[in-house]
Amino acid sequence: MKHRKKAISLIVMGTSAVALVVGCSANTTQSTGQGNASSGTASVKVNSTGSSHVVNYKNASGTIVWAESFTTGNLANELVKAFEKKYPKIKVKLQVQPSDTDTNRATLTTAISGGSSTPDVYMGDVIWPAQFANSQLAAPLSDYLPKSFWNRFSNGLVSGATYNGKVYAAPLFADTAFLYYRKDLLAKYHLPVPKTWEQVKSEAAQIQKAGGARYGFVWQGADYEGLTCDFDEYLADAGGQVLKNGKADLTSPAANKALSFMRSLITSGVTPKTVDTFQESQSENVFTQGNAVFLRNWSYAWSDSQTPSTSKVVGKVGVTALPTFAGHGSSGYSTVGGWDLYVNPHTKDLPAALQFLDWMTGTQAQSILAENSEMPTNKTVADSKSLAKYSPVFALLPKVKFVSRPSQTPEYPSVSKAIYDNVNEALAGSISVSKALSLANQQIDNAQSSGGL
Amino acid sequence: MGTGAPESPNVLVRSRGASHLQRTDKRAGLSLLTPAGIVILAVTIFPIVYSVIMSFNNIQITQNGFRFQFNGLQNYKQVYSAPLFWHSVWFTVYYSIITVAVELFLGLLIALAIQNVERLKSVSIVIMLIPWALITVISAQMWSYIYNGVYGVLNAILQQLHLIHAPVNWLGQPTTAVISLMIADIWKTTPFVVIILVSGLQMIPKDYYEAARIDGANSWQSFWSVTFPQLRGSIALAGLFRILQAFGIFDLPFVLTQGGPGTATTSIAMLGEETLFTNLHFGLGAAVAVSTVILILGACLIFLSAFRGMVGEEAQ
Known part of the structure; x- marks a missing residue:
């Protein structure tokens, strides 16, 4: 009985506090507004009226x-x-x-x-x-x-x-991103530097089968911004885009081709299953420890791969522009x-x-x-x-084609999350490629219209 | 109290015209409490009230600070219509219930075991404190090496023992990711439960057990009619603390899974953090935070009343 009383009084206290706050909030809105306005004139000398004026900084100190x-x-x-x-x-x-x-x-x-x-x-x-x-x-x-x-x-x-x-x-x-490859392995098995994604997959499988390396191709598949970068590249290579006239466009055949290919890298064994937990450092580690033939990574991976203290593949690495899908030009897109x-x-x-x-x-x-x-x-x-x-x-820069992420909207974090959450789930195999894309599509439009969670 | 009495009452009496010593004593007491009260107000009440206010506003960051725009229940409507919110509530609830239940059970077993081994008690308590004392972000990083799908220790051991043939992608599949998080959590916080229960066990008078033995109770009976009823306060305390913590689960999934795969391990705290600090939707984020507080409050009340009812019947 005692406890119930306590609980009830707690609840009553809680609700009255909420009621109090609701009642007050109209006033607080005004007062905070005023407070801000006055502090604004005092401390902010930048852009007080919103008009532009070029600042002379030649004698700055x-x-x-x-x-x-x-x-x-x-x-x-x-x-x-x-x-x-x-x-x-x-x-x-x-x-x-x-x-x-x-x-x-x-x-x-x-x-x-x-x-x-x-x-x-x-x-x-x-x-x-x-x-x-x-x-x-x-x-x-x-x-x-x-x-x-x-x-x-x-x-x-x-x-x-x-x-x-x-x-x-x-x-x-x-x-921007590049394709790093083991030139010693390609030479050993008499394979050319790949120009298409299909080639990357088949050459990697061939070298894995012959025992040249444990894994074929490593990249970034974890549940984070980096996955949006990777996905956008395959998407652009397949001729697709995230937004078309401001609306999500991920139910296109191109998007399906892109994600299906990423998933097939895992199901074929060319890419380890754990790629869906890989960020840049994990994927780079596998490569620099000599366990993979190909790596997709940013420009800094070059110097990392040539540092003897951390890399076992110094002098064995080549780098080229990212490939594209067969029949889609000579080289692929790289995220900016x-x-x-x-x-x-x-x-x-x-x-x-x-x-x-x-x-x-x-x-x-x-x-x-x-x-x-x-x-x-x-x-x-x-x-x-x-x-x-x-x-x-x-x-290699003159050869690279650039693709930008759709970051022109203030809701970009939610847009990107809609992509990497669903793509990551598809990579893990817990939802199908088409389901992932339609969910991503829907969540992108939601995020843009209402600025969602 | 006594030293301040000659001076302060005079001042108060003059200014207010009050003459009762009792009243001035009360005033002096209140004025002595004021500093502590202000601190509590500033660090506890104010932030809570402020986030409630925020949750009823559309908030824009401007050059001059936050701009509030009252929008009623709009934030809550938007939060409650988002599938991701309910998904994260569901994850947080079942994650908390399972981990706290397992921790209480294991904690009780270990506490009873330790209690009976008089010699090694202090040593084992110190050893067990290590996981609890380690900063979660660091121990989570350690777990990520254990669970790693390529060079992870767990896969290596299991493969050596021929229990699995190929490495398992522990953190990359929804079910195994959730279980992996739970194991790391249980490893870390069971010692906390043990400490509380051990101290609870020490409070039980030895006479009770003697009396039970004289009455012919076996150890199972003496556990149920002496240990458990006497320990219920400690169990409730440990459970309450753990529920409070478990519902706020953030650091483990933040380090181990980033809430993935997909959104499988996105807790409500992670969702709130992301809404606030990544998406910069302060009103929505506040609505998530306030909902979390209500959820935790509800969970604690349910736990307390359920636990008391159960124990009450057992005892009588």
Whole structure:
């Protein structure tokens, strides 16, 4: 009896608290609005009216914080040292971000949506501009920088950072995927470097059967963004697309062909079943330990495969553009990846931040990036003949056809999740290819119309 | 209390015009409680109320912070119409029920076993504390090496023993992924149950067992009529703590499966985190969070009333 009374009083307390809150919420709406408006005029000097005005940053000075998320150790330090030498009036403090992209985003959104003025400049994924612009987590750079600023970048990169006609990020380095192969094994079994996906599958099976390697072809099939990248490539190769006139288009025959092929790689034994738990590092591990013939991975896998301390296949690896399906051209599509520089809209030193952006996308910084095997976004550096000496993947770039993820919508995370969740389930074999695609199709349209879960 | 009495009552008496010593004593008490009250208000009540408010609003992040737009039950409607929400509720509920039940059962067995081995008790408790003391993210990473489908330890052992012929893709298939998570969870939190139950066992007076023996009870009977009724408080406590934790399951699937394959191991906490911090839908995310709180509250009440009813009948 006593306990029941307690429980009842608990419930009553709970409901009255809720009622109280519901009653109050109309008022709180107003008061928070007012509070924000007043704090806005006091602290935010960026974009007070929404009109554009070019900022002169030639004499910028002060200290800015740069949130960096390079995976290679000392690169950020090297860049900052070179920058501070050139611009001694500006000091750059480094803030090292989590390497997991989603965790990184969570820390940035927490800080910036909370009104923090640091980091002043941060590195962000190329698929973030729409979402970050929509939530005002990134400053509209095209308002503050002259039009001519954007001419320095390679074609197509700036449009990827544009949302509703404004540019929200400066491309820092690009990335894309390649096919890595064991040239020693191909030579041993007298096989050519594959140009089609069908060839990849049959050559891998042949080498596996002869005992040349345990697995044929490894890639990224886990339940995460990377799987959307892999799937988009097969989809583009088959002639399909994720969105057609803004609507999901995954019930097409091309989408079916793409996913059926991915699944068949697993059922035929060319790809290990566990690929549905592989992210980049797991797939790369299998390859660098000498257990697979082919690997789909980003450009950094080249230097990883040539590092004797971690790789057993140094000197045995070749790299080429991704293949395509037979009858669909000479080479396949590669997903555009990479990282941009964004500016915090609450920054207290916009000129210094812009000066830093200017230098980081200029020839000196971009050459340093290239020396560290990051693909430069600055056209002058990217097109220079000397680039190929840093990494053989740079020499392949003219051959690569690019496919962008449908990240022009602020709902992109949900759109991508609709793809990788269902594709992952189909790879695991728990739902059929056509069921996975129709579910993905439906969830993409839902996400776009209502901004769902 | 006493030292502050000469000064503070005077101030209070003058300002308020009150003259009863009792009332000023009460005031002094309240004022001494205020700092603690403010802290509790700031770190517990405020966030809860704030997320309830958020869940009734459409929230846009703007340059000047959050912009609230009251939209009534719209967020809840959208959350409750999403199949993924119900899927994650279902996963969280059955995952919690199974793991907590197994943990309570195993925990009780181990606690009873330890209780009877007087010499090794402290050593075994220390050993068992290791899994519980390890940070989950780290032990989950360890489990991912064990479960790994290519070079995993578990596959290697099972293949050596000829129990399986080909490596099993533990985390890549829905059923095995769920079971793998449960095993890792049970491994980690059973020691917590054991500790609570061992301390509960030590509180039972030895005389009771002696009396039971004199009455001719065998060990099974003395367990049911002495140990279990005396231990029910500790079991309820352990169960309650575990249910609270289990319903918030996040770190294990976050590291081991990212909620996959597909959405098979997406818990309600993961869904909330994703809605909030990946999709940046703060109103929807708050609605998920508030629903979670109600769900946990309900689960705890059901557990307590069920457990008390059962034990009550047994005891009488």
